[in-house]
Amino acid sequence: MEVVALYTRIDKTIEVNAGIIVLENPSGFPRNETNLYLVGRRGEIIWRAEKPDPYTYFSRVKLNEDGETFSAYTLGGHACEFELQTGKLISFTRLQ
DSSP, rough: OOOOOOOOOOOEEEEEEEEEEEEEETTTTTSSOOEEEEEEEEEEEEEEOSSTTTTTOEEEEOOTTTSEEEEEEEEEEEEEEEEEOOEEEEEEOOOO
């Protein structure tokens, strides 16, 4: 399945059962949007990852071994954990 970027270019994709997790390049991405989201098999946006800070963007993403969560890091220094099914932020810490 080919995924088309919403605003900038795609930096990384991860295929999961529900679709494809997409991390778009933050450069030029709209500030009020999240650059990490899940695209379903029919091309629809299933969820957009919740941001720990409204003024930051995601820079890295990886699946966790439990198969139910994933981790992402922001340009603002946040290390975040999310629910894979919903994109809901479970926890985060700010790295110094």
